[in-house]
Amino acid sequence: MNVSPRVKEILSWYEGENPGVKTNLARLLMHGKLGGTGKLVILPVDQGYEHGPARSFQPNPPAYDPHYLFQLAIDAGLSAYAAPLGSLEQGSDTFAGEVPLILKVNSANSLATGVPDQAVTASVDDALRLGCVGIGFTMYPGSDQCFAMQEELRELTREAKSKGLMTVVWSYPRGGAVTKSGETALDIVAYAAHMAALMGATIIKVKPPKAGVDLKAAEKAYETVKQDTLTDRIRHVMQCSYAGKRIVVFSGGDAKDADSLLKEIGEINAGGGFGSIVGRNSFQRSHDDAVALLDKIIGIYKG
Amino acid sequence: MNVSPRVKEILSWYEGENPGVKTNLARLLMHGKLGGTGKLVILPVDQGYEHGPARSFQPNPPAYDPHYLFQLAIDAGLSAYAAPLGSLEQGSDTFAGEVPLILKVNSANSLATGVPDQAVTASVDDALRLGCVGIGFTMYPGSDQCFAMQEELRELTREAKSKGLMTVVWSYPRGGAVTKSGETALDIVAYAAHMAALMGATIIKVKPPKAGVDLKAAEKAYETVKQDTLTDRIRHVMQCSYAGKRIVVFSGGDAKDADSLLKEIGEINAGGGFGSIVGRNSFQRSHDDAVALLDKIIGIYKG
Amino acid sequence: MNVSPRVKEILSWYEGENPGVKTNLARLLMHGKLGGTGKLVILPVDQGYEHGPARSFQPNPPAYDPHYLFQLAIDAGLSAYAAPLGSLEQGSDTFAGEVPLILKVNSANSLATGVPDQAVTASVDDALRLGCVGIGFTMYPGSDQCFAMQEELRELTREAKSKGLMTVVWSYPRGGAVTKSGETALDIVAYAAHMAALMGATIIKVKPPKAGVDLKAAEKAYETVKQDTLTDRIRHVMQCSYAGKRIVVFSGGDAKDADSLLKEIGEINAGGGFGSIVGRNSFQRSHDDAVALLDKIIGIYKG
Amino acid sequence: MNVSPRVKEILSWYEGENPGVKTNLARLLMHGKLGGTGKLVILPVDQGYEHGPARSFQPNPPAYDPHYLFQLAIDAGLSAYAAPLGSLEQGSDTFAGEVPLILKVNSANSLATGVPDQAVTASVDDALRLGCVGIGFTMYPGSDQCFAMQEELRELTREAKSKGLMTVVWSYPRGGAVTKSGETALDIVAYAAHMAALMGATIIKVKPPKAGVDLKAAEKAYETVKQDTLTDRIRHVMQCSYAGKRIVVFSGGDAKDADSLLKEIGEINAGGGFGSIVGRNSFQRSHDDAVALLDKIIGIYKG
């Protein structure tokens, strides 16, 4: 693997990390159809945990089988596959070495109500044992549990990095001062990305931001932030992520028609976003449709 | 013990597990009258803890004696016997090697009110010391304690598997977004089974699902799920358990007349369920009635 | 598995052990063609470590493959298969649950000279992870390293038993006051067996004793010990093993002709020995010859 | 990375290992010009430690610089680069992700006399921190320190594998019953490889064996072992390595003329050896000569 100049440039931004973390980041960034471009598309499948199995897999029943999901990530030439413990255990032997794996180490579920929170359901040693390049963690800034979640994240990050693993942080503001519709407002998403960078995330995942400011105190600051188009807004989120020197990827969100999705991804790319995490928009389509759509997404990031 | 081809096939689905876990799973699946078929019937006796002794044992007073319960599991040729610490300690020397044991490591009681939860009342080292093939754990997805319970389960699972023991997870949604009657709705039971699989359960125990959808958000997904008969519903639960590649067993539920129970078990078997956990329907009958009924149940699973 | 009355009687002699150890002992004693008789035949293959691969496997080249050895133990209906770490790792997934395994946790080699000793090359946690019923350990009473070896044995035994595993002790006097030819003298072998019992061995392995007394100080005591026939001598070794209440098995020794071996085993059985550990006399023969010979050995122990 | 069918076959022989170990083995076997063939060529540079810097690097002074050695492994398209701690620390940031790394965790030196031994000079956590695929360890069976070295190896192997890293074992009999000239006799080399397999080595490194038997006790066994050509002898060493189911690589030995080396490698390949570890024969030549020679070596293994 000759690490490309662009990937070497990206690695240089992570100067505080040991060679192990950089090696695992290089493995991910050099893998799949986008290998070497510095862009990435990840298949995440924790929706079964979050929303239940039928809402997740009934639109495309072969996806009930964990092996199908590994194979989809491989067939589509994606950069990585992220999933909870049980799902990785069920396929990581069969598919050893075929696609970089990210172990999602905490999980929420739709049956729980009350304060937004997640259970820590896997460990750094599990990630090592399963051959993963990193761990994934969701935090809910704003939640009454946000300090506890960030303390969990800190401990897991410290351990992961000391053992050469990356951390991927899903930063999803929820609760507290954040209104329901404000969860994807520009100021909130930018704040979420920034906080993840401050926590030491190697890769940051946020949702594509809508125009608007949710926190009253932030309104004045946003008078000079251009936010008319999604491209503008992505550019601002990237700026809030160490002036673009952290890898930020954006979720595809609810399943939607392909054209809307591709247009959105065109703007993410134009705004300097590093890539997408595409879950329901891939595994809820048939295998061939999903591979075809992911190929178009990859084409956009290839430029 | 020549491990049967069917059991070898089942073991192959647990590719992430070490040979110790597979050996203990093989011990259970090769034991008793169903040995080698891939089907299983387990005697669980934690009702004394959950409901108090008189509600549990007064219908058949010999069952007050723990030795009676070991002997019942042996006489009926069951696959395993599951019970809390004290009960196993009281008979595991006398009955060493005669029936696979599962140590139930957490327990609720009927005196406590408030948030659904259980106490961790035994350890993995207890299970090793008592010669068990695995540990059992109950979680209540939906409960305000569900994240804490899942973290307990995760730690116990990690330790158990590293020492070659299986985990059996009783997944019983309760509280939160789950209505009382919805606890056995199809979507909730399927979700419960799926979550246990994602947590890494070796064997999953849920209740037989009723028709209906409890979570509003899941209604649309269920439009295409066939759920007219219990057979249909079992089939769906199995699909939600890694496309049928996890062992799921179903509780017998409240004591009921034998015919209803046998009909229900016929449908569990027809739907691809792996077996039953039969507590009150066995130990609350007289010894001979229980053995006779269990023999009929076993007959159904033998096909 | 209905544990036979004879095996239950044997288990009763191990009253200090927890149910886990008894369960694993029961698994071994109820397994294979001798299952339930209280007699046992074990296939040990650590000769590759001790004598090198060609001396061990060249007489029957298929035995170079570890899977062959698992299969031999299974095909011959033996009670257990004992081997070092690498060999068990190389087959314990494929053969999970098919034959009780004993992990040999220390090993010598023929290249080393100097004080008789062995390296500890595996751990109790390895044994659990690989699904073993126990660990095996060789000690050399008499060696200048004998106290260190016994301290290693003590630590490993303590840990193994606390986790429900048996210990099998190869007790081979060597060095110190023991002459080379005296290593198999009656007094030395009896002493070796007794020391293993005193160390807490679950199963004791010694060599068939020759007539004669090696330690001068013991000569007087042996005036009243009958030792004319091997049967007499085996009877004495058993007496020295807690009046026959410890399982003692005898090695087959160097490869020899079948008739000599069967005659020897007839005497071991007549003298109350519990069984044989047959290595070179089985795996250095062709598969079919080995199975046939082992069947005759088993026939003798069945009586 | 589509793992090739041949590499998947090789991975299947390591059934006792977790997916992490298999993933790291797949990374090595899919890397470089031999990626996917199942064959491998490794650049090892610990000669500076073993023989001193001038004996190692004076023939080609650019090699005094650790970066030169990383670059050589990359330019030649080798499978991996193995070196002691300081050397990997000095380049693993610059070359992160460009070539699989093996951290040599023990080291001898030419100044020490007395019992053959090595110092443990690095740890498993160092290997993780530096992004390595595995650790390397030298043992000297026969040495009066051999039991202590094997116990060190056992502990390091256990920790490495639990964290998903491979172990590469340099097995070099020395001292004890081994004569100086016998160190590379066929029986000794075969025994060395076998012992490493029994210790759980993922990759075994030995020297190409000469004809002859060094241990008197082994002479008879070798009467039926064909050893006329190096090809024959390699075949025997592979047979002693779990019937060819362990990866064994052979050292290039002292610097020698290219034709002799290539002829030797042709025989290693013909005999079923998996590859070569080429140190002095590569880094003591000029960069371009080394790359050209390594390309020829790779050509032979490509077949």
Next chain:
Amino acid sequence: MNVSPRVKEILSWYEGENPGVKTNLARLLMHGKLGGTGKLVILPVDQGYEHGPARSFQPNPPAYDPHYLFQLAIDAGLSAYAAPLGSLEQGSDTFAGEVPLILKVNSANSLATGVPDQAVTASVDDALRLGCVGIGFTMYPGSDQCFAMQEELRELTREAKSKGLMTVVWSYPRGGAVTKSGETALDIVAYAAHMAALMGATIIKVKPPKAGVDLKAAEKAYETVKQDTLTDRIRHVMQCSYAGKRIVVFSGGDAKDADSLLKEIGEINAGGGFGSIVGRNSFQRSHDDAVALLDKIIGIYKG
């Protein structure tokens, strides 16, 4: 403190180290009269331990007082002061922050005979507690204790660096294959420096090498190594220290006349050495003579 370009270049060679280690190295390299030049002069005072107090301090009795030694290092504008635990404890409060400190963590004494060795007499936590920039450690490659010493060094280095401290390694071959006069032969000194680099030393201390080769096996390699002048020999030692990319400092040796010392230092500087460790040649002179001499030494390194 603006870190000079030359010091930044030196820091870049330590790419495997965390920012803490680099920060402490920068503190040392930016301190004193040589601050920013990349050169350094260190005052070491462990001769009291090594040779006894009178041999060390009687020539200049004020040096019996530890405060005198701190003050000398400060007055002379040295880069650092290195001493054993008690000496640093006795002055590090008074002189907190005035001169970078190195805690010498092992010590020999002249009363002991037998195998060359040292006692570990201080810990990494002591160094942190006393505000040191690093620890110092002496190893004796060649000694029968050399493997044990290297294992101590490895553990101390790992801990020191993980806590952001540098390691300074005194590498003094002694015993084994090294003749008494050969201890400062060129091949031995170069080997000593190389080994320290491989162990991960931040700063390496060796003695100025004499012409000649002590190890017979190295003679051939040295045919092409220019060693006529000390300058030549220093250049070779630097080449053996990662092609000059490790900081190597040279001892002043026995007390000698100023002119000889200055001439020697002129050659060390000309050969690319990074500086000197000057003990007896400074503290055994009167304060003013010592400061004057050190100023001349510093002048040479300033160029």
